[in-house]
Amino acid sequence: MTDSTNRIAEIVKNNDVVLFMKGTALFPQCGFSSRAVAILDRLRVSYETVDVLQDPEVRQGIKEYSDWPTIPQLYVKGEFVGGSDIMMEMFESGELQELLGAEA
Amino acid sequence: MPMSASEIERLIKASIPDAEVTIRDLAGDGDHYAARVVSRSFTGMSRIRQHQAVYSALGGRVGGELHALQLETAVPETETNSD
Numbered sequence: 529m530t531d532s533t534n535r536i537a538e539i540v541k542n543n544d545v546v547l548f549m550k551g552t553a554l555f556p557q558c559g560f561s562s563r564a565v566a567i568l569d570r571l572r573v574s575y576e577t578v579d580v581l582q583d584p585e586v587r588q589g590i591k592e593y594s595d596w597p598t599i600p601q602l603y604v605k606g607e608f609v610g611g612s613d614i615m616m617e618m619f620e621s622g623e624l625q626e627l628l629g630a631e632a
Numbered sequence: 633m634p635m636s637a638s639e640i641e642r643l644i645k646a647s648i649p650d651a652e653v654t655i656r657d658l659a660g661d662g663d664h665y666a667a668r669v670v671s672r673s674f675t676g677m678s679r680i681r682q683h684q685a686v687y688s689a690l691g692g693r694v695g696g697e698l699h700a701l702q703l704e705t706a707v708p709e710t711e712t713n714s715d
Contacts, residue, residue, distance in 0.1 A: 559700075560700070591695065596680075596683075597692070598694060598695045599695075610679060610683070613702055613703050614680065617704070618679075
């Protein structure tokens with residue numbers, strides 16, 4: 529395992545809900561990341577974010593870690609959930625609320 | 633260089649022959665697309681696997697040459713009903 533893979537594994541392990549994104553929750557730097565943050569805020573769950581723009585190694589590493597080519601990426605309890613499109617589909621179907629234990 | 637919608641559709645169908653592909657050019661700039669891909673081959677696959685199948689059909693272009701592809705995947709209705 530490379531250093532960045534180890535770091536990503538640690539982040540994912542230590543945070544129940546973590547979003548790898550471009551920018552921060554307050555200042556998302558991409559429409560897809562902005563959408564992902566909006567969904568999580570709407571569910572009023574607490575979550576961590578990792579700004580991949582501040583960390584080129586994580587930016588590349590996370591794509592290999594999940595075999596997923598785009599950012600944002602949501603992880604819940606160590607499992608990769610998907611990008612913003614999947615988050616939106618799961619939000620609309622109520623699955624995301626269930627997964628995150630949020631009030632519907 | 634931006635990709636054309638027809639090129640995206642061609643690549644998806646080359647790997648997923650039965651795919652029904654609907655593509656919208658969101659911004660009219662040939663760079664921001666929304667695609668809906670419906671295929672029987674998605675039956676029994678998680679959403680992540682379905683999206684990965686489409687990304688793999690596009691051969692590493694997503695996230696690079698093709699910056700913005702909003703993606704929705706599904707199995708044909710008749711298949712879900714028969715579950």
